Amino acid sequence: MSTENEGTAAPTPPAAPSVPPAPASETRAPAPGPVPQPADAPPADAPPAPAVPAHAPGTEPTQQLPPAPAPASAQAPPGPYDAAPAQPPAPAGYGAEGWPPPPPTIPAYGAGDGHGGGGWGAPPAPDGTPPPKRKGKGGLVASVLVAALLVGGVGGGVGYWAAERSRNGTGSTTITASTPKDLKREAGSIAGLAAGALPSVVTIEASAGDGEAGTGTGFVYDQQGHILTNNHVVASAANGGKLTATFSDGKKYPAEVVGRAQGYDVAVLKLKNPPSGLKPLPLGDSDKVAVGDSTIAIGAPFGLSNTVTTGIVSAKNRPVASGDGSSGKNSYMSALQTDASINPGNSGGPLLDGRGAVIGINSAIQSAGNGSFGGGQAGSIGLGFAIPINQAKNVAESLIKTGQPVYPVISVSVDLQSKVDGAKISEQGASANELVDPNGPAGKAGLKPGDVITELGGKPIDSGPTLISEIWTYKPGDTVKLTYLRGGKPTTVDITLGSRVGDK
DSSP states (O other), rough: OOOOOOOOOOOOOOOOSOOOOOOOOOHOOOOOSSOOOTTTOTTSSSSOOOOOOOSSTTTTOOOOOOOOOOOSOOOOOOOTTSSOOOOOOOTOOOEEEEEEEEOOOOSSOOOSSSSSTTTTSOOOTSSSSOOOOOOSOHHHHHHHHHHHHHTTOOOOOOHHHHHHHHHOOOOOOOOOOOSSSSSOOOSSSSSHHHHHHGGEEEEEEEOOTTTTEEEEEEEOOTTTOOEEEEEHHHHHGTTTTEEEEEOOSSSSSEEEEEEEETTTTTTEESSSOHHHHHHOOOOOOGGGGOOOOOOEEEGGGGGGOSEEEEEEEEEEEEEEEEEOOOSOEEEEEEEEEEEEEEOOOTOOOOOEESSEEEEEEEEBBBOOTTTTTTSOOOOOOOEEEEEEHHHHHHHHHHHHHHHHOOEEEEOBBOOTTTTTSSSEOSSSOHHHHHHHHTSHHHHHTTTTOOOOEEEHHHHESSSSHHHHHHHHOOOOOEEEEEEEETTTEEEEEEOOOOOEESSO
């Protein structure tokens, strides 16, 4: 929610004084002798003649600028909504019938630049000498201030006053800025990329037969209606549960599981009655991603569908072991780390690059206080992890073709609790042939129980989960270099990766 900028209240513009300074003639000593009066003149103690309006009824002064502050001798000025100031009463010595005639009416604003340079309505002296011009630029300062307030949209009563005077037919200097009717955004902007991707992102609702339900995210993988998501999003409904996918336009479709890979945390769904015109999201190349690249995450955090957040790629090849909290089995990934806000419900959604191409599947977060990856319902602290799309694509193709995941393996048992700097092959818990399959890739390369693997494919290995995460970035049949320590001595060998079908 945003708030509009609010300015301070506009000061009430000063008005012309209702009573002018006394003419110079009134300050002189009275002439000796009685002052001649007309025959019909009222007594000296009679009340003054009624005030004469400054302008004819039904008209307004043409000057639009507010008057300058009143002289110190003037009475308190009226507000902008008060009646027009009254003409001062005729000076002493003038009759009620207007004879001799009173001094000519002086406009509230002097002639010249319109800012009070000709005085503030004071009548001239009886001898015709105009009053001296006031020094200073009070009127100019006041007019500039009001103009600034009007332009800034802060004018309040001042702005209303100016508008009212404009509607009465007088000229106005108020300028109203026009607002564009159609605000167009560039296709490459965040808003443009999000608008293009949202129609291809779905909110997944999974409900198990026992009443358990959850919400996650997925995205259109192909025009046949396949949806790519996380395994932990749909695991509860994989056996007899109910799955639905809701698009950004609110249309909901029933779906079914085609295949899922618990170890990769990848699953593929298919819409039972897919709509025509499905638009798959374009897939990027996660191997070419660089730290610092822009990222856009789309999902349904805490059930808030069609939520878009942004960030950057914070790190690459981050080994992550995540669990769904129910099966007791972990998933492993060499993840893309991002600071885009990811929360429960974002799982399975796309992580886009700055071109709008999918570079990963949002899968796990590190949250303060939960002590593990992906666990609990804590919120984002800027540590989100996505399965690289190159790996997810290989898994998806296998699931669509056979319904089963295929994992590359080296056929050894790794001690996940070891504290050594590397991945240590287990020495206990089974026979030597079970800990290292002599006919498997590692056994054929000469590895034995107790060896510590420190490097795979040129990347350092610091733990068992890191080794598994790195192995699963390859395909079965790939040949990679592996370095291990035995008795403190390093040895490097070539290993051709084997395969394992399905989750065990």
